[in-house]
Amino acid sequence: MKLVLSLFALAVGAFGQVTYTRDVSRVFQAKCQQCHREGDIAPFALDSYEAAMTWAEDIQRAVEERRMPPWKPVDGHGEFQHNFGLSAEERDLILNWYRGGAEEGDPRDLPEPLPVTGEFRLGDPDVVLTMPQSYSLKRRGDTYRCFVIPTDFGSDRFIDAFQVVPGNRQVVHHVILYLDTSGKARQMDGQDGEPGYDCFGGPGDGIPLTLSSMAGGWVPGMATNRFPEGVGTLLPKGVDIIMQIHYYPGGRTNQEDQTKVGMYFAQGEVSKRLVYLPILNTTFRIPAGAENHEVTATFPIPPLFDATAYLVAPHMHLLGRQFKLEKIRPNGRVEPLIFIDNWDFNWQGFYQYQQPVRLNAFDRVRATCTFDNSEKNPRNPSNPLKIVRWGEGTEDEMCIGFLGVTFDRENFVPFNQPL
Numbered sequence: 001m002k003l004v005l006s007l008f009a010l011a012v013g014a015f016g017q018v019t020y021t022r023d024v025s026r027v028f029q030a031k032c033q034q035c036h037r038e039g040d041i042a043p044f045a046l047d048s049y050e051a052a053m054t055w056a057e058d059i060q061r062a063v064e065e066r067r068m069p070p071w072k073p074v075d076g077h078g079e080f081q082h083n084f085g086l087s088a089e090e091r092d093l094i095l096n097w098y099r100g101g102a103e104e105g106d107p108r109d110l111p112e113p114l115p116v117t118g119e120f121r122l123g124d125p126d127v128v129l130t131m132p133q134s135y136s137l138k139r140r141g142d143t144y145r146c147f148v149i150p151t152d153f154g155s156d157r158f159i160d161a162f163q164v165v166p167g168n169r170q171v172v173h174h175v176i177l178y179l180d181t182s183g184k185a186r187q188m189d190g191q192d193g194e195p196g197y198d199c200f201g202g203p204g205d206g207i208p209l210t211l212s213s214m215a216g217g218w219v220p221g222m223a224t225n226r227f228p229e230g231v232g233t234l235l236p237k238g239v240d241i242i243m244q245i246h247y248y249p250g251g252r253t254n255q256e257d258q259t260k261v262g263m264y265f266a267q268g269e270v271s272k273r274l275v276y277l278p279i280l281n282t283t284f285r286i287p288a289g290a291e292n293h294e295v296t297a298t299f300p301i302p303p304l305f306d307a308t309a310y311l312v313a314p315h316m317h318l319l320g321r322q323f324k325l326e327k328i329r330p331n332g333r334v335e336p337l338i339f340i341d342n343w344d345f346n347w348q349g350f351y352q353y354q355q356p357v358r359l360n361a362f363d364r365v366r367a368t369c370t371f372d373n374s375e376k377n378p379r380n381p382s383n384p385l386k387i388v389r390w391g392e393g394t395e396d397e398m399c400i401g402f403l404g405v406t407f408d409r410e411n412f413v414p415f416n417q418p419l
């Protein structure tokens with residue numbers, strides 16, 4: 001082993017030693033600093049040689065075991081914008097740097113630090129909606145809470161982008177925005193004496209889920225894009241925005257948060273509404289103890305409902321292990337839409353396709369969710385183990401692939417029907 005290592009060091013030496021200043025710092029800028037910067041969600045900044053050295057062993061392990069960076073989609077199953085996964089070369093570079101002695105290198109090789117961006121990456125939003133009150137976290141562990149933000153735009157409005165700005169970056173782990181026109185969320189708001197209400201796998205019990213009741217999601221590290229021209233998400237007049245926040249205090253106490261979201265109104269005429277088509281199965285039953293239980297859902301695109309998919313958001317809870325979404329053409333050909341082989345409820349992304357995906361009438365979309373309901377699953381919330389079915393709670397499960405789509409012929413779509 002030693003010999004192999006020293007041969008390796010020689011080989012690297014021949015091409016120049018991998019150094020922090022010339023090589024590794026650049027990978028950290030591109031793939032780590034979205035989160036590993038001062039005051040953000042990651043527990044430490046990775047912006048100096050000292051920091052890299054302090055954490056070198058953990059970095060080596062996290063990269064080796066593919067825990068970091070937390071980019072979930074497996075390469076080759078759909079291509080996504082702003083992929084912050086490591087390429088094979090970047091991975092090798094970090095690992096070789098560590099094995100080669102974690103050299104600093106010449107300080108003159110350092111890249112310019114990343115520019116400090118303003119709060120909103122797309123510039124000033126048209127409207128900023130803020131949680132009406134700040135929320136103090138009572139628990140040191142994960143907390144899931146829905147906050148209700150009323151709107152008053154005077155008419156229906158379309159947005160083509162939004163950006164969440166966490167009030168407290170150290171604890172806000174993910175945010176999903178739902179839309180409620182039923183008034184139910186308002187009724188639940190504050191019932192337990194605190195702002196908002198508890199919710200876990202959705203907008204809360206009793207809030208109708210329709211094609212147009214989701215507005216999108218945000219996780220740390222995610223970039224914000226505008227939709228293509230003519231595409232927008234409808235915010236009906238007077239709609240309440242439900243901001244579902246997953247707080248991850250990681251043991252920190254006395255945390256306060258007041259998160260906000262900047263909305264960008266679509267410029268020009270919107271001819272296509274972006275809605276979230278859920279490919280789901282609500283009738284499954286996961287036996288207690290099952291380690292590898294597969295649940296599938298198939299959705300045939302009906303005649304006249306040809307669509308274009310811009311993004312995809314898989315959704316399962318704590319028993320989820322793997323998630324796969326595929327398009328099956330009428331001739332049987334299977335095209336991958338996304339594959340996550342190491343599901344983590346904490347990193348639920350909304351992934352935007354590099355190229356929009358066509359879904360033609362008679363294509364079928366198939367979701368395959370794999371669950372681990374055994375005691376080997378460290379995240380299993382049930383003790384003793386039990387049969388698990390569909391539901392909103394932490395101990396229930398879901399199997400959904402949300403596809404953010406527009407329909408070619410919108411007037412056929414029964415937008416206001418509950419699912």
Ligand code: HEC
Nearest residue numbers: 031032034035041042043058059062067068069070220221
């Ligand atoms: C999208 C945000 C994000 C990105 C990008 C990211 N990290 Fe992290 N990292 C975190 C968070 C949050 C934690 C805290 C523990 C957790 O949630 O898993 C963490 C923890 C760590 C840890 C310590 C805990 C462990 O798992 O060993 C290391 C080391 C680490 N990250 C290295 C990296 C490196 C190296 C990169 C880039 C190649 C990177 N991270 C990219 C968010 C991120």
